[in-house]
Amino acid sequence: MNKQEFTITVYTENHIGLLVRIATMFSRRKINIESLNTSPSEEEGIHRFTIVINEFEEVVRKLARQIEKQVEVLKAYYNTNDEIVWQELALYKVSTDEIAEKVTVERLLREHGARAVVIRKDYTIFETSGHREETDKLVNVLAPYGLIEFVRSARVAIIKASHGFHEKLREFEEAMPGEEQVENEFLDKQDSVFTM
Amino acid sequence: METLVAKKETTATKQTQTINGSQAVLEAFVAEGVDTIFGYPGGAIMPIYDALYDYHDKLKHILVRHEQGGIHAGQGYARASGKVGVVFGTSGPGATNLVTGLADAMIDSTPLVCITGQVFAHLLGTDAFQEIDVINITTPVTKWNYQVTDATEIPAVLAKAFYIARTGRPGPVLIDITKNAQLQQFEYDGYTPCTHIRSYRPKPIVRKEYVAEAAELINKAERPFIIFGQGVILGKAEKEFKAFIEKAGIPAAWTVMGLSALETDHPLNVGMLGMHGNYGPNVLTNECDVLIAIGMRFDDRVTGRLDKYAKQAKVVHLDIDPSEIDKNVKATVGVWGDCKETLPLLTKLVEAKQHTAWLNKFKEYMDEEVTEVIHDELNPTTEVMTMGEVIRNLNELTQGNAIIVTDVGQHQMVACRYAKFNQSKSNITSGGLGTMGFGLPAAIGAKFGAPDRQVITIIGDGGFQMTLQELGTIMQNEVDVKILILNNQFLGMVRQWQQLFMDKRYSFVDIASPDYVTLAKAYGIEGQRVSQREILNDALSTMLHHKGSYLLEVMVGKENNVFPMVPQGCSVSEIRLK
Numbered sequence: 001m002n003k004q005e006f007t008i009t010v011y012t013e014n015h016i017g018l019l020v021r022i023a024t025m026f027s028r029r030k031i032n033i034e035s036l037n038t039s040p041s042e043e044e045g046i047h048r049f050t051i052v053i054n055e056f057e058e059v060v061r062k063l064a065r066q067i068e069k070q071v072e073v074l075k076a077y078y079n080t081n082d083e084i085v086w087q088e089l090a091l092y093k094v095s096t097d098e099i100a101e102k103v104t105v106e107r108l109l110r111e112h113g114a115r116a117v118v119i120r121k122d123y124t125i126f127e128t129s130g131h132r133e134e135t136d137k138l139v140n141v142l143a144p145y146g147l148i149e150f151v152r153s154a155r156v157a158i159i160k161a162s163h164g165f166h167e168k169l170r171e172f173e174e175a176m177p178g179e180e181q182v183e184n185e186f187l188d189k190q191d192s193v194f195t196m
Numbered sequence: 197m198e199t200l201v202a203k204k205e206t207t208a209t210k211q212t213q214t215i216n217g218s219q220a221v222l223e224a225f226v227a228e229g230v231d232t233i234f235g236y237p238g239g240a241i242m243p244i245y246d247a248l249y250d251y252h253d254k255l256k257h258i259l260v261r262h263e264q265g266g267i268h269a270g271q272g273y274a275r276a277s278g279k280v281g282v283v284f285g286t287s288g289p290g291a292t293n294l295v296t297g298l299a300d301a302m303i304d305s306t307p308l309v310c311i312t313g314q315v316f317a318h319l320l321g322t323d324a325f326q327e328i329d330v331i332n333i334t335t336p337v338t339k340w341n342y343q344v345t346d347a348t349e350i351p352a353v354l355a356k357a358f359y360i361a362r363t364g365r366p367g368p369v370l371i372d373i374t375k376n377a378q379l380q381q382f383e384y385d386g387y388t389p390c391t392h393i394r395s396y397r398p399k400p401i402v403r404k405e406y407v408a409e410a411a412e413l414i415n416k417a418e419r420p421f422i423i424f425g426q427g428v429i430l431g432k433a434e435k436e437f438k439a440f441i442e443k444a445g446i447p448a449a450w451t452v453m454g455l456s457a458l459e460t461d462h463p464l465n466v467g468m469l470g471m472h473g474n475y476g477p478n479v480l481t482n483e484c485d486v487l488i489a490i491g492m493r494f495d496d497r498v499t500g501r502l503d504k505y506a507k508q509a510k511v512v513h514l515d516i517d518p519s520e521i522d523k524n525v526k527a528t529v530g531v532w533g534d535c536k537e538t539l540p541l542l543t544k545l546v547e548a549k550q551h552t553a554w555l556n557k558f559k560e561y562m563d564e565e566v567t568e569v570i571h572d573e574l575n576p577t578t579e580v581m582t583m584g585e586v587i588r589n590l591n592e593l594t595q596g597n598a599i600i601v602t603d604v605g606q607h608q609m610v611a612c613r614y615a616k617f618n619q620s621k622s623n624i625t626s627g628g629l630g631t632m633g634f635g636l637p638a639a640i641g642a643k644f645g646a647p648d649r650q651v652i653t654i655i656g657d658g659g660f661q662m663t664l665q666e667l668g669t670i671m672q673n674e675v676d677v678k679i680l681i682l683n684n685q686f687l688g689m690v691r692q693w694q695q696l697f698m699d700k701r702y703s704f705v706d707i708a709s710p711d712y713v714t715l716a717k718a719y720g721i722e723g724q725r726v727s728q729r730e731i732l733n734d735a736l737s738t739m740l741h742h743k744g745s746y747l748l749e750v751m752v753g754k755e756n757n758v759f760p761m762v763p764q765g766c767s768v769s770e771i772r773l774k
Contacts, residue, residue, distance in 0.1 A: 012395065013395050016343075017331055017332070017335065017341070017342075017343075020332055020335050021335050024335060024336050028336065061522075062519070062522075062523055065518060065519035065523075066519050068518075068519070069517065069518075069519045071339065071340040071360055071393065071395065071396045072340075072395050072396075073395060074394070074395045169394075172394045172395065172397075173394045
């Protein structure tokens with residue numbers, strides 16, 4: 001088995017300091033994080049980390065368990081690229097004069113699915129989203145015309161087989177099996193209990 | 197079981213009272229049944245110490261001499277009592293001094309709640325006096341940590357802290373409380389213990405199909421072998437464990453952390469695993485057909501070279517921490533759960549058996565080890581004394597009833613190998629982290645955790661000099677701890693490696709000692725130094741019968757080695773007897 005790209009999806013409480021706790025899981029094992037995105041999820045109060053690393057499956061599996069062990073982590077999934085649908089967003093700033101004179105903007109937009117976000121006298125900003133190869137392609141195309149600035153977002157990914165986190169969350173909110181169900185004060189009063 | 201909902205109703209009828217954050221901390225302690233706090237005051241934790249002034253009838257505070265001593269004492273307390281150890285430290289250096297103990301407690305799964313003071317919330321991030329980012333410093337070495345900046349959070353956060361520290365696989369929790377929160381007055385409506393956190397599953401529902409699979413493997417086994425760790429002690433499952441091994445008739449060997457969970461004289465107790473463990477358990481790990489690991493984590497000091505570890509065996513792994521299953525050794529059957537629950541289920545399904553021939557193999561290896569190593573270690577003919585004979589003499593006097601707290605190094609391995617134990621929670625040592633300087637402060641804590649028991653700490657001359665300031669704590673609090681220093685005038689374990697693997701290039705392992713007996717006297721502690729065998733037993737007896745603390749320094753052979761030994765990078769079956 002070779003190293004390959006894995007996307008780790010971590011559902012967590014939205015608490016301060018959790019980013020560090022999760023990041024140290026990787027840095028401690030000298031694993032480079034290729035991309036990291038934090039965002040809300042479909043469940044209110046539940047945060048979602050999307051982390052991309054290049055590793056052996058064995059390492060990723062152990063890592064996911066270590067992450068899931070953290071008190072404020074609800075669940076950590078890991079998936080290969082076949083198992084997810086993902087996108088990255090890229091922004092490109094180019095000189096308006098340059099492209100107006102030298103390229104057919106229309107063709108550029110059509111071929112790369114790009115969108116002009118801002119058009120000013122001095123510069124124009126395009127936006128595309130897609131896989132890295134796709135966003136990189138437009139970088140190459142624009143490079144000869146003096147790409148002033150380029151930025152790409154972290155990966156956001158949806159697991160194809162996932163049914164969302166709602167059911168899972170209900171399970172977590174249940175008390176330990178065998179014991180009577182108890183009301184969850186941290187869920188019910190979360191904001192009042194944990195507000196800095 | 198009373199539900200949280202019901203509790204809430206009762207607290208709702210209760211009248212609220214105005215208290216400050218510091219009082220809320222101490223109220224939480226009282227509600228959680230805390231009796232002893234180990235700590236050291238400082239600027240940022242002064243409001244809590246001020247509140248403590250009025251709680252002296254409910255909470256005992258032991259003033260240590262260094263925060264590291266405080267946290268090791270908390271660990272010793274937790275390990276001897278099975279309860280959560282509680283530690284106070286101030287901000288800045290007070291907090292950073294706790295880090296070693298946190299790391300030690302983390303790797304050895306010791307339940308602790310540490311409270312650190314912090315600068316006022318409005319000063320956070322300004323490099324204020326004694327400000328340190330303790331949350332980020334301690335994140336990798338705590339099971340959970342949290343910074344409180346508002347006093348109203350304190351009851352719920354403390355409840356969560358105690359719950360997390362003691363449940364599941366236990367561990368240290370650190371709560372950092374800013375000074376303004378300690379001082380802030382708020383309406384307190386009582387303390388509600390935490391019983392559930394949605395993102396935290398301390399233990400799972402036991403999956404009976406896995407237990408059945410494990411039982412089937414065990415029933416089919418001809419040469420089954422049990423290896424157990426501290427999980428048995430932490431799970432308070434000593435009885436369940438014994439019932440299991442006795443019914444199944446399976447030989448059981450322990451990790452250093454599992455020592456004392458099963459009495460050393462039990463006929464199925466075949467000894468110690470790992471680098472300096474017994475001959476049979478190491479060699480036969482690679483001959484058993486089913487290896488049953490209970491509450492242990494296959495540390496590298498136990499497994500030696502992993503790719504040559506128990507490759508022939510099917511592995512059953514019982515653990516409460518799912519991330520341990522398959523981490524180092526791939527389990528054929530992993531049984532995730534609290535061994536207090538899984539062991540009785542397994543006992544029910546296993547057939548009553550006696551593996552006499554297999555057990556005899558362990559005895560044969562033990563006989564060889566006795567001839568080659570143990571006999572001479574315990575009954576040396578050399579002029580100088582050995583560490584082993586000191587432990588043998590000690591065993592005769594304690595009859596295995598004492599708590600033995602060790603430091604780290606050669607004496608630790610010798611003590612673990614030879615000390616006798618009749619009851620659980622009697623072996624307290626720094627296993628995973630190997631923290632020199634652990635012994636003396638941990639012994640102080642152990643005495644508070646088990647005040648009716650004899651506490652003996654065995655320490656090397658190196659480790660003792662790391663935390664000997666805690667003699668002051670012993671003096672001031674009149675703690676009855678027997679200190680047994682085994683002095684070989686070397687940092688012995690490192691010297692042993694230098695001798696065996698680095699051509700005897702003794703690089704900075706020659707360590708000088710002060711006059712320990714005089715030093716102890718300065719602290720009002722009686723003591724004696726012994727270098728002759730003839731008076732060793734009397735000296736040990738004097739120490740044990742002395743009223744109050746006592747220091748006994750025994751001079752042992754300078755260049756003695758601990759054997760057997762699995763050299764680093766070797767397989768357990770390549771264990772060396774000399």
